[in-house]
Amino acid sequence: xxxxxxxxxxxxxxxxxxKSLKCEQHLGHNAMYWYKQSAKKPLELMFVYNFKEQTENNxxxxxxxxxxxxxxxxxxxLHTLQPEDSALYLCASSQWRASGNEQxxxxxxxxxxx
Amino acid sequence: xxxxxxxxxxxxxxxxxxxxxRCNYSSSVPPYLFWYVQNPNQGLQLLxxxxxxxxxxxxxxxxxxxxxxxxxxxxxRKPSVHISDTAEYFCAVGNNFNKFYFGSGTKLxxxx
Numbered sequence: 001x002x003x004x005x006x007x008x009x010x011x012x013x014x015x016x017x018x019k020s021l022k023c024e025q026h027l028g029h030n031a032m033y034w035y036k037q038s039a040k041k042p043l044e045l046m047f048v049y050n051f052k053e054q055t056e057n058n059x060x061x062x063x064x065x066x067x068x069x070x071x072x073x074x075x076x077x078l079h080t081l082q083p084e085d086s087a088l089y090l091c092a093s094s095q096w097r098a099s100g101n102e103q104x105x106x107x108x109x110x111x112x113x114x
Numbered sequence: 115x116x117x118x119x120x121x122x123x124x125x126x127x128x129x130x131x132x133x134x135x136r137c138n139y140s141s142s143v144p145p146y147l148f149w150y151v152q153n154p155n156q157g158l159q160l161l162x163x164x165x166x167x168x169x170x171x172x173x174x175x176x177x178x179x180x181x182x183x184x185x186x187x188x189x190x191r192k193p194s195v196h197i198s199d200t201a202e203y204f205c206a207v208g209n210n211f212n213k214f215y216f217g218s219g220t221k222l223x224x225x226x
Binding site: 004006031040041042043045048050056088090092094096100101102103104105106107108110 | 148
């Protein structure tokens with residue numbers, strides 16, 4: 001595997017379900033990010049992790065719970081979601097504080113909440 | 115504070131015609147500027163970036179962009195587009211703390 005991978009690619013869940021999204025980066029980076037992409041809205045940064053430590057939580061509801069066990073893996077645990085949480089969830093990685101370094105994105109998980 | 119404005123939500127263009135996608139930014143510090151492309155149900159792929167130095171930046175797939183400090187712009191251009199360039203394009207500004215601010219995107223529709 002190369003780059004940034006995300007599983008599953010598609011997920012349909014009910015409002016009472018609990019599920020997790022997984023992201024893995026094979027680039028040797030030390031920073032990882034979760035973004036939410038909804039139709040007709042700019043990308044919304046949700047969480048930032050630097051060397052496994054959370055450095056940013058962009059006022060995300062507690063029904064989204066991130067976990068970063070090491071610099072290569074990032075999870076987003078989901079529970080009691082709402083239909084408006086349906087979106088494409090993108091994971092990205094980069095080198096932390098390396099000026100001008102781009103973020104590399106995974107293919108995303110398309111989430112549908114019924 | 116930093117922000118990005120992409121004025122055009124959709125740009126239709128015929129194949130082999132030139133195209134320009136507009137991006138204006140706001141930044142209190144020297145910006146790092148990026149253009150990404152996204153195909154349906156895919157992640158974002160970097161087209162090009164500006165950090166320092168030459169203001170004209172060349173990227174992949176024949177795209178280029180020019181950093182204009184006085185106009186706070188970073189417009190993306192391609193002299194001749196192909197059907198395969200149909201996608202959504204995002205401009206972003208980044209800072210030393212790895213935080214990116216994305217524009218709302220421009221959908222490029224290349225017609226035969």
